[in-house]
Amino acid sequence: MDATLFLNQLFNGFSVASLYLLASLGLALSFGLMRVINMAHGEMLMLGGYLAWMTLLVVPGAAGIILAIPVAFVGAAAMGGLIQSTLIRRLSARPLDTLLATWGVSLILQQGARDLFGAVGVEVRAPDWLSGSIALAGVTIPSARIFIIAVAVLVLGSLALLLLRSRIGLLVRAVNQDRMMAAATGIDVKRVDFTIFCLGAGIAGLAGVMLALLGPVTPNVGQSYIIPAFLVVVMGGLGSIVGTTAAAAILGLFSALAQIFVDVSVAQMLLLVFVVLFIQVRPQGVIAVRTRALDV
């Protein structure tokens, strides 16, 4: 094996892992809290991409992409809030039905984007300061990918800070540990759910901006990252941001390094095999929070 190729793929692994992480953090957050998976989460990525495109229409140039990040965050969070309050809240005790109902939402959002923006997709161009690359030890490292890794680290850091240091973080941890008890002590559990869901959708919107730097913005762009994101959630373990991060890193690196030896198609298959083998060893995920709240 060629060392340069290996180094290149090692870096690409981290870059792919950052995308997986950004795409799956929101899923993992709300899955940990509410035990539900939002199948329309991929469409939050798509929404982020389209919002980035619209922002760039209004504010073209280098600053546009930076401005697009908060816009996409807020827009996707609002859409997430809408889905949570109108649909998911009603289905909170039925996780599998939530899965199916949100798939219906995903269909409608995709077709909506197709009707609004056209099936062909829109063009989001990376600004000049993101389209260069750096050569390091014989490996060309695109600045866009460095930017994405940096954003992922930043998002992760802010999230950790939020969960560990803020009041809302305290509430989230309380609800995470014992929902009934938290409700009994006067915590507005529904509001915590809502906030976290919006936050998760917002992060996905932000991920959509990152994707737009490297890929197309089309009505079905969300579908291409959502299944790896699901696998990250399966592997990450319940309600653990550390677990999700580790799982994203493992799967990103696995996928990139597998591509040295096999085609992308086969790498995709191996990714699934890897996850199924992994749960043979650790069914509770990378990190499991040990809890007394056993299921009955």
Add this chain to the structure above:
Amino acid sequence: MSDPTLLQRVSKALPWLLLVLAIVAPFALSAYDLNLLARFMAMAILALGIVLIWGHGGILSLGQGVFFGIGGYAIAMHMKMADLPEGELPDFMLWSGQESLPFWWAPFASPTFAIAAILFVPVLVGSLFAWAVFHRRVGGTYFALITQALALAFATLIISRQDVTGGFNGLTDFYGIFGVGLSSPGVPAALYWLTLALLVASYCGVRLLLASRFGMLLRAARDGENRIRFLGYNPTPFKVVAFAIAAMLAGIAGALFTLHAGVVSPALIGVVPSIEMVVWVAIGGRYSLAGAIVGALLVNIARDAVSSAFPELWLYLMGLLFILVVTLLPNGLAGLVASKRA
């Protein structure tokens, strides 16, 4: 209330009337419509399996297309091999640069082997996969997500190995099955009756299974896996067996569908078709076998009617229908009718 005995009599006669209607359909329908009905009936067989695992077992599989595909490819491989002159290769292998027949293609020349493959390869794959997940007590949402990844991986693999699978094109252009031309007179009707017979047999089989202790334990495992565990039962084999039976039904459905459609391709077995299979059952009623048959027929008929006339509308309609049924009508049409009559 006017005449309950009459109503009872009608209800009793209904299934038989229905069966008679279905049996005489080949004489009433055009060749095209008969073919359409036969395809949808094949899909209804798959839907019965989803009632078994999802309605009664609480196992949501978003990957039934995989087993549908295995059944479809098995019969397609047989027909390809049967049409093949001695020593030649299927056409797609030639233009993909494949130089000799892969060892696992050769046995499909035998009809017995092909039928055994249709029945048992889905069972084998399904039970291995389900066991690997369930015996580690991973289930529920996780299982749904993993099966979806399975559907994606399976479709991707078939597409990428076109030299041995026919790739994105799938397998098509069959002349006959077991020495009979597929379009010779009488054959379409015979295949339709075969499908009908297998649908009725599957319906009866699954109904019996659900009424047996196995069905009880499956429902018990759905409502609380630990409860049956503390009665000394290991829930894993019950779930694995149910999943394997559903996989077998999907395989049969796939083989029949391929006979009627004349083609099997990855477009039928990926992520989206697999979810749509769940949609049929959600709409028909996840606890009701009859509901699942109705759901499979109705949704497919509606798609056929709506998607040509209003292609954009179809996706909105399907999405909306799904949201409404799941939130407001979890027992589907069957539940709606039952409550109307109660």
Add this chain to the structure above:
Amino acid sequence: MIGRIRASRLLVLASMCSALSLGACSSGGGAGDAPDGNTVSVGVLQSLTGTMAISEITVKNAEMLAIEEINAAGGVLGKTINAVVEDGASDPSTFAQKASKLIENDGVSTVFGGWTSASRKAMLPVFERTKNLLWYPVQFEGNECSPNIMYSGAQPNQQALPALKWAVEQGYKSYFLVGSDYVYPRTANLILKKHIEKGGMTVAGEAYVPLGGTDFSGVIAKIQQAKPAIIINTLNGDSNVAFFKQMQAAGLSPKTLPVMSFSIGEQEAQAMGAGLVEGSYAAWNYFQSLTGEANAKFIAAYKAKFGKDAAITDPMVHGYLDVWAWKAAVEKAKSFEPEAVRKAAATLGSFDTPMGKVSFAANQSLVQKAYIGKLKADGQFEIIADSGSDIAPEPYDALAFPGKSCKI
């Protein structure tokens, strides 16, 4: 419980009845659509939904435009054309199903349609069984010739090989093949590899990405390692956007490392943002920028009907000329009989189209020129080379598939 079972039986009955009545209704409708003396039905079968809809709807538009023009000019053999449009839904089995509906229920005398090879392969048995005729408008990998299909799209020797020939003339010696993981790219690349090796040049690498895939990090790393002189790109649809964006991010723009694409036309360039792919090459039998009166007329008519920003592509023009060729063949045969029509079409001689004079060869594929275009910033191609003479279609490449030939 008993009530529920009975209720669901009722439901089964209801749906069965609706199925039966639907059948009765549609076959009744079919009879109503049959030629009543003044009209002739033809089928237009493209994907109006699903992943392929974006491309196929434009072909449907072009086919409908031709039908309208013919009707406006007095129809065919004195009959008005009645177009029955169906949705193939990007799914091969639906294509087969709808093809048999068009032929058996609607009684169409020919069908225009298909895009993917998968859809054509699935329809082929239907057309052979019903002895009807399909007009297929898209470039494909060859290796097929059926008496019941007219292939107007390019055979490999009319697009891929002329592109290679051009690249050789430019002095490129080392090729990297990138494609979507499906039939056309794999087979086209198989043929190209044989010709590259025969020419004493090297294939620096070959990589495939699943259809719709957007992660090219691994592929680009392999390209960087292989350092080819030119990339031959057979990616499909959205994957192109991701590929060119990630190439650019890695410092490999089409200006520094040339890319020759077989699936990027005017529409795709417009959608991707021409800036991203500016300077890359494409090979087609038609470019919107071709000169000629017939082309100008077609472009004007299309834009008048479907909007002035509409991009015109190679498959659209093939779809458009198919309808006109069918009309000419019907008139030559003085019959709508598919068998007579296809024989007349193969002996029609050359006729004028937006892409210039073309004709059908005896193997029912189109004799046509190939052009090499270089993409400009405005999304149009500058035509930088052409094959000179018309190229006779060869469904089976002699080098890659020796001993195979087309017998109709």
Add this chain to the structure above:
Amino acid sequence: MSSSAVADLLLSVDGVTIDYSGFKALDNFSMTLQRGETRVVIGPNGAGKSTLCDTIIGRVRPSSGRVLFRGEDISGLPEQAIVGRGICRKFQAPGVLPTLSVRNNLALAARKDRRWWKSMGLGIPAAERATIDEVLETIGLAERAGDEAGALSHGEKQWLEIGMVVATGAELLLLDEPTAGMGPAETSRTAQLILGLGASRTVLVIDHDMSFVEQLQASVTVMHQGKFLKQGSIAEIRADAEVAAVYLGHAA
């Protein structure tokens, strides 16, 4: 210890510790049960009573110590295997199968062969039917045998579940708060039911209700903070100052 005592030893919990990330639900806890004995375990909330049941039945794994049943270590086995050896547990919240009839609930419990391929039949073997009828009489639900278990009252569900535990034919029954949510009359019936099980069954009962404990006339083990505190007759326990302090301290 005499040799007959060793032969009669059914269950022995031997120095078990259960550690929930630092919180010790059981802390080096030991106890033994003789064949045919009825034992009540009491203790304030959080004393580790339910965790004790969880440990015996294999729902949680001890971080140290072991559980011996008929002299064999069962602490690593999966739940269903432990049940198969003859231990059955009734949960604190009623654990009946709500969508099945009362009779079918018992039928699943009374089933001798619990392997899946033996479950395809429709009927119930005669021997098992006799057990079911007998249990139905014992728990007083014969009249309601055909009703869905979900439709029963709270007390009836509790009895049904005790009935299910009995119907399994297990030698050791773990009853976790069998009288929770019951009135005095129902509690008294429950006590009669347990006393009526006879000497072939060994019963471990967890309960708070002292009047119920008195009716059982069994010896009592007191737990506190995951540790063994005292053992003796109900009168001895009532008189014990340490036990009183624990309960009072807890109440204060």
